[in-house]
Amino acid sequence: MVNLSKEIKSAINQYPLLKRFDKNSVVTVEGSLELINPDYGKVDMYDVEITFPESYPFSFPNVKETSNKIPKIPSRHINTANNTLCLAVRPEEKLICRNGINFIYFIEKILLPHFNRETYRELEGVYPDGEYDHGTNGLWQYYINQLPSNTNKEDVIMILELIITNGIGRNDLCYCGSEKKLKKCHLFILDKLALLGRSYLEKDLNELKQDLMQ
Amino acid sequence: MEQNNVNITHFSVGNGNCSLIEDTDFVMIIDLNKTEDSDSSYDLLKPYFRKKDGKDCIDILCITHGDEDHCLDFKKFKEEIDADRLIVGSIWHQGFDRNVNEDKDDLPEDYLELRKEIERREDIDDPEFGDIVEQPKSEKTEDDLFEEVDKPDDFEVRILSPFDGDDENSDYDHNDLSIVMKLVFHNKTVLYAGDSSSKYWQDKIIPDLLDKTETEDYANAEVLVGSHHGSYTFFGDNRDDVREADPESDNYEALNRIGADDLIISAKDKFPASKDKSGDEPPHYAAYKWYHKWFRENKSVKEDDKHPKCFQYTSDGNIRLEYRNDEWKWVDGWNCENDDNSNNEARKAAALVGARLGVVKKPWSIG
Numbered sequence: 001m002v003n004l005s006k007e008i009k010s011a012i013n014q015y016p017l018l019k020r021f022d023k024n025s026v027v028t029v030e031g032s033l034e035l036i037n038p039d040y041g042k043v044d045m046y047d048v049e050i051t052f053p054e055s056y057p058f059s060f061p062n063v064k065e066t067s068n069k070i071p072k073i074p075s076r077h078i079n080t081a082n083n084t085l086c087l088a089v090r091p092e093e094k095l096i097c098r099n100g101i102n103f104i105y106f107i108e109k110i111l112l113p114h115f116n117r118e119t120y121r122e123l124e125g126v127y128p129d130g131e132y133d134h135g136t137n138g139l140w141q142y143y144i145n146q147l148p149s150n151t152n153k154e155d156v157i158m159i160l161e162l163i164i165t166n167g168i169g170r171n172d173l174c175y176c177g178s179e180k181k182l183k184k185c186h187l188f189i190l191d192k193l194a195l196l197g198r199s200y201l202e203k204d205l206n207e208l209k210q211d212l213m214q
Numbered sequence: 215m216e217q218n219n220v221n222i223t224h225f226s227v228g229n230g231n232c233s234l235i236e237d238t239d240f241v242m243i244i245d246l247n248k249t250e251d252s253d254s255s256y257d258l259l260k261p262y263f264r265k266k267d268g269k270d271c272i273d274i275l276c277i278t279h280g281d282e283d284h285c286l287d288f289k290k291f292k293e294e295i296d297a298d299r300l301i302v303g304s305i306w307h308q309g310f311d312r313n314v315n316e317d318k319d320d321l322p323e324d325y326l327e328l329r330k331e332i333e334r335r336e337d338i339d340d341p342e343f344g345d346i347v348e349q350p351k352s353e354k355t356e357d358d359l360f361e362e363v364d365k366p367d368d369f370e371v372r373i374l375s376p377f378d379g380d381d382e383n384s385d386y387d388h389n390d391l392s393i394v395m396k397l398v399f400h401n402k403t404v405l406y407a408g409d410s411s412s413k414y415w416q417d418k419i420i421p422d423l424l425d426k427t428e429t430e431d432y433a434n435a436e437v438l439v440g441s442h443h444g445s446y447t448f449f450g451d452n453r454d455d456v457r458e459a460d461p462e463s464d465n466y467e468a469l470n471r472i473g474a475d476d477l478i479i480s481a482k483d484k485f486p487a488s489k490d491k492s493g494d495e496p497p498h499y500a501a502y503k504w505y506h507k508w509f510r511e512n513k514s515v516k517e518d519d520k521h522p523k524c525f526q527y528t529s530d531g532n533i534r535l536e537y538r539n540d541e542w543k544w545v546d547g548w549n550c551e552n553d554d555n556s557n558n559e560a561r562k563a564a565a566l567v568g569a570r571l572g573v574v575k576k577p578w579s580i581g
Contacts, residue, residue: 037565037568042238043564043568069266070268086578109574116566116572117577119568128570132578
């Protein structure tokens with residue numbers, strides 16, 4: 001927790017509209033975040049209330065948008081159970097946080113871009129570069145996106161199982177059917193997904209398998 | 215840091231008023247009226263509403279008094295509020311009903327809709343943003359006025375008129391008792407005179423200003439939005455008297471108190487610069503004579519300069535002040551449609567750049 005205090009201090013230094021305001025001894029950062037574009041100036045402004053779950057820094061902080069610019073509905077990527085923002089599909093968040101995330105990095109690379117996306121959504125009616133579907137569907141889309149084109153749901157299951165069981169070697173033929181060795185073909189994708197860790201992949205695999213059976 | 219959304223706009227609405235105050239997260243509208251190109255005041259103003267909870271939002275709607283040329287098309291606003299598509303944080307109004315002297319049948323429909331909305335709000339016990347109704351009075355503090363409304367930085371409102379207790383039962387009519395207010399916005403001072411009359415200035419406003427000795431500049435404003443579309447009523451009850459009086463007119467004192475650099479006349483036409491051309495409807499030559507005299511004596515306007523640059527007419531088009539890089543600038547020939555589109559496109563492009571700086575490419579909802 002000593003590190004968290006330091007991180008918050010330097011973040012407030014950089015974003016002076018934020019302040020630390022602990023509630024019932026829960027570490028809380030609140031205030032405004034301005035979206036600034038060097039050519040345009042101030043694009044927009046959002047108010048936030050940020051808390052840190054026990055799993056932090058191995059998961060994102062919890063962010064509530066308190067200026068009420070974003071409707072509190074699932075299709076606007078709000079977890080309606082607690083009104084926090086859904087900032088990334090689960091495996092993506094897991095990958096970003098695998099070595100622990102830093103608060104300033106989180107604001108710069110995750111939160112501010114997310115709010116820019118929301119402002120664009122407000123003006124244009126759609127998100128730039130698309131969005132993932134809700135729930136398990138979004139999870140399918142994420143894995144299918146990572147894998148070579150023409151991957152279907154069964155392939156996703158097979159490949160996740162291969163990673164979890166170490167069932168494919170570098171010199172085996174690639175799973176994509178190219179007849180090249182894996183190390184010369186799609187090894188990099190498996191390496192990336194393997195960073196998620198076996199226990200995490202098993203969790204996603206179970207969810208996907210159950211979904212496929214229904 | 216460049217600011218992009220701080221603007222004060224007076225729309226070209228003929229003999230009426232419609233002004234818009236914008237900050238990034240704040241929209242205030244003073245009076246409703248439409249331009250020639252727009253179908254209604256609602257259509258004119260809709261592009262400037264901000265968003266809150268996915269709905270359109272105006273933080274404050276101030277109706278200086280209930281005449282049709284100040285609340286035109288409120289019916290449409292009421293429909294949108296009732297359909298839960300529009301949030302009007304707080305409505306400011308004069309605070310009386312115009313029942314006493316006028317037949318209900320003669321009251322404009324838009325005013326009756328406004329009254330309905332005010333009554334709806336007044337019935338709510340503990341109103342929140344969206345249900346607030348406020349009667350600005352000279353005696354009130356900013357805390358009263360901005361209940362539940364997030365006031366932008368560097369924004370201040372002073373109510374000069376009306377005063378507590380003056381309503382339809384008093385000697386004044388609803389024009390006399392227009393809401394008169396001074397805005398201070400990033401150091402720019404603008405005084406909205408509504409349709410206020412000489413009578414009320416003489417009886418109440420000026421004596422009150424004289425009492426405020428500790429704040430000599432209380433009514434000082436760089437920009438005066440002239441009363442009643444340039445009508446003689448700002449200078450006296452009787453038009454002939456105002457026109458012929460020489461050299462003192464009742465409300466010269468008000469102009470001294472305000473000390474404006476610019477005068478905005480929200481009217482269908484420019485001031486008639488000679489007695490012969492003045493019709494029944496404002497703007498009136500009788501008023502022009504006094505305004506011109508005051509600006510000649512105080513602001514180095516030349517006698518032969520019939521329409522000096524500091525007389526700005528909405529009949530020439532929308533009048534706009536923009537705050538950029540810590541400075542206010544007048545924008546000539548500003549056109550709302552162009553501005554809205556190009557500004558939105560640029561803002562969208564800027565948001566897209568910001569979005570793509572992220573490491574997460576697409577949002578997802580666990581639903």
